[in-house]
Amino acid sequence: MPSVRRVALVTGANRGLGLAISTLLHESGHRVVLAARDGADAREAARGLGGSATWAALDVTDEDSVKAAAGRVGPVDILVNNAGVLLDTGLPTSAVPPALVEQTLAVNLLGSWRVTQVFLPGMVRAGWGRVVMVSSGTGSFANGLFPKTPAYAVSKTALNALTVLLATETAGSGVLVNAVNPGLVRTRMRPDAERLPEEAAADVVWAATLADGSPTGVFFRHRRPADW
Numbered sequence: 326m327p328s329v330r331r332v333a334l335v336t337g338a339n340r341g342l343g344l345a346i347s348t349l350l351h352e353s354g355h356r357v358v359l360a361a362r363d364g365a366d367a368r369e370a371a372r373g374l375g376g377s378a379t380w381a382a383l384d385v386t387d388e389d390s391v392k393a394a395a396g397r398v399g400p401v402d403i404l405v406n407n408a409g410v411l412l413d414t415g416l417p418t419s420a421v422p423p424a425l426v427e428q429t430l431a432v433n434l435l436g437s438w439r440v441t442q443v444f445l446p447g448m449v450r451a452g453w454g455r456v457v458m459v460s461s462g463t464g465s466f467a468n469g470l471f472p473k474t475p476a477y478a479v480s481k482t483a484l485n486a487l488t489v490l491l492a493t494e495t496a497g498s499g500v501l502v503n504a505v506n507p508g509l510v511r512t513r514m515r516p517d518a519e520r521l522p523e524e525a526a527a528d529v530v531w532a533a534t535l536a537d538g539s540p541t542g543v544f545f546r547h548r549r550p551a552d553w
């Protein structure tokens with residue numbers, strides 16, 4: 326059991342990395358709210374964990390859904406913005422349909438932004454909070470950006486920018502806002518990857534439970550600061 330038991334909400338918690346993050350937080354003794362866009366999926370995932378795990382129907386692209394979930398869940402201490410889509414594999418930047426770019430940004434950038442806007446004020450009021458953006462090396466300028474998934478890469482670059490802006494705004498408040506590059510992880514999104522979701526989840530949970538006074542506004546890879 327952790328010294329302080331936190332309330333943690335994870336988006337996209339019904340599968341893949343989100344489910345692994347939720348499982349680890351749950352096993353660490355925190356009270357986890359598994360949020361998924363399909364309420365039945367969220368309920369099933371929470372039942373799978375048992376104990377104190379609860380669930381919420383939460384589509385990150387839908388303002389009403391996010392507000393309704395927040396109303397039911399109440400304040401959270403830890404928010405993991407994990408929900409994400411990869412829709413443009415193999416499409417060139419010069420020809421990716423703008424509609425796909427919009428859909429990608431709607432989930433990966435605006436979704437994380439919207440959910441954070443709803444839960445962050447409560448963390449600041451409480452003087453304690455952890456927000457983790459599940460980002461990607463594809464959006465890293467230092468990695469050269471990844472040209473084979475242009476909308477996805479831009480969405481994660483923008484998510485990194487959002488991380489820095491939110492960290493700047495909340496500096497000194499007791500809330501830490503960081504981004505994690507989990508590497509390539511074997512999920513529906515990347516079934517070909519070697520890294521298991523449990524391994525990547527451990528890095529995300531580490532960032533979600535950083536001790537007071539730890540860095541904010543950092544891009545972590547393997548629990549070390551990485552260049553943006």
Ligand SMILES: NC(=O)c1ccc[n+]([C@@H]2O[C@H](COP(=O)([O-])OP(=O)(O)OC[C@H]3O[C@@H](n4cnc5c(N)ncnc54)[C@H](OP(=O)(O)O)[C@@H]3O)[C@@H](O)[C@H]2O)c1
Nearest residue numbers: 337341342362384385407408409461509510512513514515
């Ligand atoms: N796998 C990798 O190699 C890798 C590498 C770097 C970063 N990431 C990031 O890791 C995160 C998790 O991805 P994953 O690999 O676990 O992929 P995944 O298995 O495809 O899971 C994606 C999750 O996001 C959810 N989601 C999509 N749109 C949503 C919406 N509008 N509202 C709420 N939830 C939504 C999905 O819900 P449904 O089940 O309903 O579709 C699913 O739970 C993403 O942010 C991804 O970009 C993954």
